[in-house]
Amino acid sequence: MKAQIHPLTGAVREIVDIFSQMGFSVADGPEIEDEWHNFDALNIPPDHPARDMHDTFWLPDGRTLRTHTSPVQIRWMQEHQPPLRIIAPGKVYRNETTDMTHEAQFYQLEGLAVSTDVSLANLRGVLEVFFAEFFGANVEVRFRPSYFPFVEPGVEVDMRLEGDGVSERLRGKWMEIMGAGMVHPRVLENVGIDSSKYQGFAFGAGLERLAMLKWGIDDVRLFHTGDLRFVRQFEAEE
């Protein structure tokens, strides 16, 4: 019998490979996160309306279930000096009701590159390589203005896939795929990196969404129900 691979595992495996070749290391962090790492250090102060962008699960002691993988950026930068490049795939939580496209728990892919000269144009370059290899397609990437407190400028990233390997449903269509931007100087300062010398880009994408687009999966809940009729559909290469 051929090995069968859960699509989250399959996606992360390919992603780690693609980013490793561009010099990115894998990083991780705890799922129960303190408020400082999850919010304050990322330039989301208490009582700021930006906190409404996250429906947060709180613990009685004031800690959170991390609402994004961005605190892994903070943890990595507290321990490493630039130049640095990481990706962090991991489980995150949102206190919201579930449907075909929303889950209370899901996986994110975080990316971070900091050096003296990394730019928004480099972000575009990296994402083009990533999408082209991950989706096995010709890809176009575009940025639209957006806002995430921990980046400045902040952008929404859309992609458009072309090629025979792309399903007809997706071919030639612009799709919103992730949030990104240039690391906010305050975030660098919060972890003791000199923002007058260093700059960087960061991005965050939903891993299930990437996998759903890649394999035509129509319901995000399938990833977490443990239904093997789902898992068995993803057989390994010969």
Place this chain on the structure above:
Amino acid sequence: MKVSYDWLKSFFEGDLPSAKDVAELLMFGAFEVEGVEEVGGDSIIDVDVLPNRAHDCLSHLGIAREVAVLGPVSGFSDPLSGEYEALKPSSFVEVSVEEAKRCGIYIACLIENVSVGPSPEWLKKRLRSLGQRSVNNVVDATNYVMFAIGQPLHAFDADKLSSRAGKKAICVRAAREGESIEILGGGDVMLNSDVTVIADMHADLPIALAGVKGGTAAEVGEQTKTIILEAANFNPSITRKTSQSLNIRTDASKRFENGIADVLAYHGIGAAARMIEELSLGQTEGYALSNMREAKRVSVSFGLSEANSLLGTSLSNVDVESVLKRLGFQYQKKGDKYEVSVPVWRLDIAIAEDMIEEIGRVYGYGKIKAVPLPPLGLSTVVNIRHYTFERMRGMLEAEGWREVYTYSLAGSGDVELANSFTSDKGFLRRDLAASMRKVLDDNIKNLPLLGGARIRAFELGDVFLQKGEVVRLALGDDGSPGTAAKEEDSLLADMSRKLMTVFGDALSKVYEDESIIEYEVDVSKIETGGAAYPEGARISESARYEPISQFPFVLRDIAVWAPQDASSDEAEEIIVSNGGELLVSTELFDSFGKGERSSYAFHLVFLSREKTLSDSEVNEIMKRLEGAMEERGFEVR
């Protein structure tokens, strides 16, 4: 924020591009647009204004300003850029603010001899197009001005306030413990000292929740003859706390909590007073002000090279200056830096990066070309958790174990959440075994669809204990009741032994029963020996998800005597090619020889995506299969 295209047009002397084009301009230069909808001859553009621009763009003026910057439009003049008139002091109303931090500026305007009545049709229509209900000409005027320029306003019935020496007095203060207020359309609300209220000072009674909602005590109605109009700038985080703790979110609170500019209050009160004079035939008697503060002029300096370095562009001075002009920002060039004087209504621009974002988005992110990231010259670091997981997965996948990812939120556990709204998600899981049990139970019912006689699954993930968050591995193995227990049981034991051989030091068994074993994994004890991640198996290029049928499957067996030399493969081929699309699985479960003849027996599984299959439908397929078999010389037993 719902934006009326007709209303937007009124800010321009020149023509505006079509609503769809305006949406496009905003989309690529400023904000996400959720959609454009035709409503009663107007187009409503649903603009997703995020918190960084909520202070200046939750209004038609704010959106018009963006369109003026981004679009091929002409004839926009910003009403806020002009000087505002000096406000005539009122003889009948006084205002005071007890703590300056609660309220940046407070302006009251007394308007006499109003006649409160229905609004004119044009005003009703404007409000209706934004999904707002018309109340009366006074209240509608305050709402209109809020949606026009972004300044929330409130009107009180002045005659319902107490007088002392012929004067009304309004006070902004903390609510007192035990104080309560009856709010408009919302009943009594108990207050605490975190809440800011507007009070009738002489009566010492709260008449509004500052920045959130008005009270019934001074409600404007048809009998109202004199009104006090309020425009203020309430503290963002206090407003936010108030609205959260009382669970009242309003258009006003949403604007205040994002911290608006003081200048809006001056323009807002003037605009609303003029409108009320016109609509209700009242006369403005005068104004009272508290907490006047100088508008802070912020200037931000950035260099061309800084902008190019961050954006990865090669903009020229001409490019940058053309964007600054389009933005309408005053600037001076000092050496190689631009010193920009930020308009008073742009509270979001404080550092060079903020200005560079303005340059980038107005210049056009689309014009930023991709540049490959240069090699880092450092080797990547192996993440020990990922390394461990990948090695374990590799072993398990190769032996036919399937991975599951189950929910970390559970109905019980050591760690309870403070604010979960579903009872089955009130805790974090304390083990993997419980969900593995469920995985086995749920999947055993589908065993014929899954291939093989056993269900073997594993999960790797964090669980949450008193001592903290730890990594666990669970293995689950179960079969149909008929399968020989002894031999099959050894699969779980075998796998467990193999894992122990490789990862022994890092694994400690925390749970075991006849079908599940759970280990705690101490990844810090794993040694990579300098190795990179294992080369894990990839999902096949051709894999595509097929929706899972919600209908029950039907099981049938077929057994045949084969003609001489015919193999089981040949029998299977006949079944598969004649079974049709409802036959989803064919599995040889028995074969034996007797003399020169061989017997083969297969389990067949039938399943439809559209319906529950009936016996007679399956019988028909079976008849077809049997016919095909006999044609090829097989004898159906």
